[in-house]
Amino acid sequence: MTRAREMPGGPGTGAAAEAARSEADGGTRNGTEGADSGRAPADSAPAPVAVSDAGLPGWLQPVAEAARTVRPEQLSRFLPSDGDDGRPAAVLVLFGDGDHGPELLLTERASSLRSHAGQPSFPGGSLDPEDGDPEGDGPPRAALREAQEETGLDPAGVQVFAVLPRLYIPVSGFVVSPVLGWWREPSPVGVVDPAETARVFSVTVADLTDPANRAMAVHPRGHLGPAFLVGSALVWGFTAGVIDRILHLAGWERPWDRERRVPLDWHA
Template sequence: MRAGEETYGMYDRTTGEAGTDTEQGGRGVQGVRGGPDTPFGAPDVLVSAEGLPRWLDPVVRFAQAARPRQLNAFLPPSDGGGRQAAVLILFGEGRAGPELLLMERAGSLRSHAGQPAFPGGALDPGDGDPATTGPLRAALREAQEETGLDPAGVQLFGTLPRLYIPVSGFVVAPVLGWWREPTPVGAVDPAETARVFTVPVADLTDPANRGTAVHPRGHLGPAFTVEGALVWGFTAGVIDRLLHFAGWERPWDQDRRLPLDWHA
């Protein structure tokens, strides 16, 4: 699932308000929130904030209190429709400090070629209930299939409100994880994925690496120039909101324009 990566106008940078807990999209995946240690009916699915590094505290607090419109101007369909999907937002700690795991789509693909993204994809029937544990399993499964990471080394610690992408009809559950025991990663299928890489959070917050992406259709959205890649669209929007609400954002020039052919 990469459809919707070129969607803009999803994120409200001004109010951080909106909505009630009864809005469709809810606070994360329905039925998944709980206390700091919450089992979800199966031994292989656990969401726990116990033992996380202290620098993740702001992310945990935001995940516990986030409202849908703080991330997305569009709410999932009230009838429960939409194509259910999940992405894994995996935080680790590398030589340069806190970092995020991303992947870059193969340049030969017809859709979103060369575009960086979080690991993730559509839910399979075997993932379970889309309203509870399905997104958790899907996020881990897709990350393993795409990057080769070992899910056993990932500690899930929360979810963000589901994001609706009208252009593709996807209802995406962002699943938050801590890479407690890192394992080697790389492109499992080169025909689909060009590379798998990590980005230091310090690089994402560096104003020199930030700008506003300009789509050929005229749409605008946050963007990051990191690790030789332009991160834009859905992925950049989620990162932008995480940095903002975690209190990690630094002032940056929103008038700096970055066309999608920024290397040209």
């Protein structure tokens, strides 16, 4: 088992297939309990968010190419229906170039939260009215805002290069847009509010694609979904499902044992 690289805590110190059944994952909750700081006044027009895949590093091109043509059903069998009134949300799937190669930024929910305590997730949360049109650039704006509120990252250093099709989470009723970003200019990150986030950490793509770190998580209700065991983290649910699909569609997936089972109480 490999070790996830953790970011230091403190303010400014610095993504599906089968898993959609057991969507108890923090990547869809953060806007429900987040801080209100750093938000534009309600009467101000939101600044436009550019979405471009120009200038991405070569290693990230397979993800960008897959994002251009991906169909919703390739990501999940749980999709919003026409006229769906589920709560719009967005998560930031942020790729960076770390000390040990390409990596993803994740957070871990605080153990004291009412729901999904202690679970790794993408930064993100519900769309606020000031984020704008959920069918337009509202999701990128919300994903960047929430990531800043949760980790302290500077959104100016993030290049949004794609927004994946919206996915539906039956358990919570969220309609989630995974927003793909390239951390073009990394900034310090860490825990902004310990009451919501226990830690901010990165996981290398190499660790995520290592067959030794892959398994199927077993939910107490019997649902199965892809999972990743990286360091002290078990990444599962919606977040693991999105990662699983990205690895597959980008051609990064390596054969792994799909019969391997890990219970969600694996620490016990």
